[in-house]
Amino acid sequence: MDYVIAHEDGVLTVDTGYLRPGLAAVHLIVQDGRAAVVDTGVNASVPRVLEALAASHVPPQAVDYVLLTHVHLDHAGGTGHLMAALPNARLVVHPRGARHMIDPSRLWQAAAAVYGEAETYAMYGHLVPVPPERVIAVEDGQTFHLGTRPLTIWHSPGHARHHVVIHDPAAGAVFTGDTFGISYRELDVAGRASVIPTTTPSEFEPEALHASIERILAAGPTAAYLTHFGRVRELERLAADLHRLIDAYVEVARAARGEGVTRHLEILGGLDALMQEEAERQGWPLRGEALTEFLRMDMELNAQGLGVWLDRQKRANAG
Numbered sequence: 001m002d003y004v005i006a007h008e009d010g011v012l013t014v015d016t017g018y019l020r021p022g023l024a025a026v027h028l029i030v031q032d033g034r035a036a037v038v039d040t041g042v043n044a045s046v047p048r049v050l051e052a053l054a055a056s057h058v059p060p061q062a063v064d065y066v067l068l069t070h071v072h073l074d075h076a077g078g079t080g081h082l083m084a085a086l087p088n089a090r091l092v093v094h095p096r097g098a099r100h101m102i103d104p105s106r107l108w109q110a111a112a113a114v115y116g117e118a119e120t121y122a123m124y125g126h127l128v129p130v131p132p133e134r135v136i137a138v139e140d141g142q143t144f145h146l147g148t149r150p151l152t153i154w155h156s157p158g159h160a161r162h163h164v165v166i167h168d169p170a171a172g173a174v175f176t177g178d179t180f181g182i183s184y185r186e187l188d189v190a191g192r193a194s195v196i197p198t199t200t201p202s203e204f205e206p207e208a209l210h211a212s213i214e215r216i217l218a219a220g221p222t223a224a225y226l227t228h229f230g231r232v233r234e235l236e237r238l239a240a241d242l243h244r245l246i247d248a249y250v251e252v253a254r255a256a257r258g259e260g261v262t263r264h265l266e267i268l269g270g271l272d273a274l275m276q277e278e279a280e281r282q283g284w285p286l287r288g289e290a291l292t293e294f295l296r297m298d299m300e301l302n303a304q305g306l307g308v309w310l311d312r313q314k315r316a317n318a319g
Contacts, residue, residue, distance in 0.1 A: 004052050005230060009171035010149075013230045014052045016041030019123070019297075022185055024074050027175055027225050029168060030056050032147030036065040037089075038166060038175045039227055042077040043125035049078075050085060063089045064146055067153070069177025070163040071097040072200065073111050073124050075227055080104065080128025091130050092144065094155060095137035096162035101130045114201070114304075138164065156216075158209025159198060165216060172222040173231075179212050180235075181242050182228035182298065187284045193232045194282045196275070197246045198298065199305035206250050206309075213239050248274055253306040263310075268303040275299065 003015040010030040018024040018041055026049050027038040035058040037049060053063065063086040068076050071093065079101055083091060093101055100107050104127035112120045140155040152167045159178040166175040174180075181195035188194070197209070216224070216235070223233050232238060252270035256263045272292050279287050286294050 001048075001051060001055060003048055004055070007171075007231060009168075009173070011168075011171055011173065011225065011231075012052055012056065013225065014041075014045075014048055015229075016045035017048060018042055018045060018074055022229050025225075025227055025229050028052060028056065028058075029146060029149070029151070029171075030058060031149040031170070033062060034058065034147050035063045036067055036144075036146050036151060037063060037082070037086075038067045038225070039069055039075045039177065040066060040078040040082045041075070042073065042123065043081045043128075044078075046078045046082045046085065049082060060086050061088050065089060065144060065151075066091050067151070067164075067166050067175070068093040068097060068101070069165065069175065069179075069227065070094065070160045071100045071107060072160065072178075073107060073127075075177060076101070076107075077124040077127060080130050083130050083134060084128065089134070091135045092138050092153065093135065094162040094164050098135050098137040101135060102132045103129060154215060156212040157203075158205050158207075158212045159200070160203045161205075162203075163212075165212070167219055167221070172220075173225055174216050174219065174221045174223075175225045176216065177227050179209070180216060180224050180226055180232075180238070181245075183226050183232050183238075184229055184294075186294065187282070187286065189283045189285070193234070193238065194278070194284065195226075195232065195238045195242055196278075196295075196298070197242055197249060197302075198228070199249060199302045199309070201301065201305040202308045204305045204309045206246050209246055210243060213242055245274070245278070249302070249306060253310050256310070264303055264307055267306050268299060271299045271302055 005013040012028040014026045016024045026041050029036045138153045143152045149170045153164050156163045156165045156179045178198045181197050183193050183195045256266040
């Protein structure tokens with residue numbers, strides 16, 4: 001299967017096929033004939049996940065856990081559909097996200113407010129609820145065992161308040177969802193990865209994100225598995241870039257003037273200029289209009305999230 005990348009230590013990256021190749025991944029952790037699934041992609045991704053499990057000789061009834069980093073729909077939209085196919089799996093999710101998996105109607109409405117109902121349905125399909133008795137609202141630091149393999153869950157706010165990362169000591173790895181940014185292989189330079197922070201609406205908190213990144217580093221992992229996209233190494237270098245760019249995002253947002261669309265376009269222009277500078281710094285193969293177009297969706301969502309953060313800051317200061 002050309003959409004599956006097998007790594008050592010029983011970890012597989014499954015390209016979900018969401019919107020384009022190399023945009024979003026589900027990760028499988030296979031141990032002692034059993035498996036855990038990290039994130040689910042969207043409904044259309046579920047057949048790929050099941051095929052990857054079958055190719056790893058893991059039957060559906062041998063999947064013990066579905067672990068959600070957070071409930072944004074590109075990560076969790078297929079959860080109900082996948083859980084229906086995995087009869088013994090328990091869903092592990094942050095307490096703030098658990099209610100949205102049991103009743104995903106508010107997730108749907110939030111996505112429809114951004115994309116419109118027709119586009120939301122085209123991207124995500126019908127969201128299937130998960131029975132509450134199959135949901136574990138995970139505590140910070142709680143450990144689960146996949147056979148003999150421990151997996152510890154940390155709450156990791158910053159991108160979203162309901163975000164978690166999964167620490168897998170056996171692989172020397174963390175599964176970071178969006179906390180450790182996004183890293184597209186199209187921007188690699190001779191195999192050297194780069195990362196970009198993601199500030200998707202609506203819970204970006206820069207100080208919390210800085211702290212979550214430092215918590216990841218403190219565990220000493222040698223690899224991070226990102227939903228966008230796949231495995232990266234050299235985590236100290238990448239973390240330094242994330243810290244620098246998070247602060248630069250905040251500067252772009254604070255420098256914006258005006259309100260509404262005017263402010264949004266100014267933030268968007270500032271982010272594009274920042275990415276063009278980063279392309280020069282990192283030597284990315286994409287520059288200019290090609291880079292702007294490649295990152296258009298990410299920067300649009302980042303600008304929206306920064307706008308929400310600015311508004312929240314203003315309300316807090318006014319109070």
